Amino acid sequence: MLRKFSGRLRLRAAFARIGFARNQVYAIATYINVLSAFLFVSIQYFLWKAVYENGVAGTYSFKEMLQYVLAAEMLSAFIHTGADRQIGIMVRTGSLAHVILKPVSFTEQIFFESLGVNLYRGLFVALPLLVCSVFAFGVEYHFGAFTLLRFAVLVGFAYIFIYLFELLLGLLSFFSVNTWGINSMKLAVITIFSGRVLPISAYPEKLRVAVDYLPFKLMYFAPLDYLIKGGDWAEVLVQECVWIVVMFFSVTFLQRALLKKMVIQGG
Secondary structure, eight states: OHHHHHHHHHHHHHHHHHHHHHHHHHHHHHHHHHHHHHHHHHHHHHHHHHHTTTOOOOSSSSHHHHHHHHHHHHHHSOOOOOOHHHHHHHHHHHHHHHHHHHSSOHHHHHHHHOOOOOOOOHIIIIIHHHHHHHHOOOOOOOOHHHHHHHHHHHHHHHHHHHHHHHHHHHHHHHSOOHHHHHHHHHHHHHHHHSSSSSOOOGGGGGHHHHHHSGGGGGGTHHHHHHHHHHOOHHHHHHHHHHHHHHHHHHHHHHHHHHHHHHHHHHH
């Protein structure tokens, strides 16, 4: 039993190493990603500096807004799995039929490969971005170890939720084949409802109330707001767990239905 578990663990670790190594091949792309992320943070810095210099006040101070913007950009470098894009490519090219025949579930393969990819991006995109921004704009982070540990837990659960959300969108490509529209919808949803660009607390009241009923704030805003402003960590964690369970059953039901459909068509 222990040997079997060890073998499965080594196989999944191999998928993670593949994802990590794949990014090492494209070193220039890494430099470009760091540069583009730094330019985005620079634009946000001068934008919010102009806003706060004109006396506009909100729930976040200028210092806290810079912390939020930088942390959100760092998270975006390594928190998305790209499961929807990968499944879309498999469906469009027909390679999914071969992937399904492998002894490891294709959803597990995507998840563990994404861990390797995002570990690389965290080390070689997010960390350089943090260093550059600290020296260029004087962004400061002074958080206790316990707060950072709790934040890391929230980010970990947010990662699982995003994976399941992107996996669900990827499975929808069985119906659309072309995933351009699905990816555009995902980008719009994340930009508006997750707090990726702007804290949700800065939204107009009616929009903020509507967003509170949606799970997308758990991707960025809820973990970042806890880190910067504090709050009820347990409440955010419970919300993440509930929505992860909902997403898991939704993905499982849709996946089984689609695979049965594939078997009927192939048989």
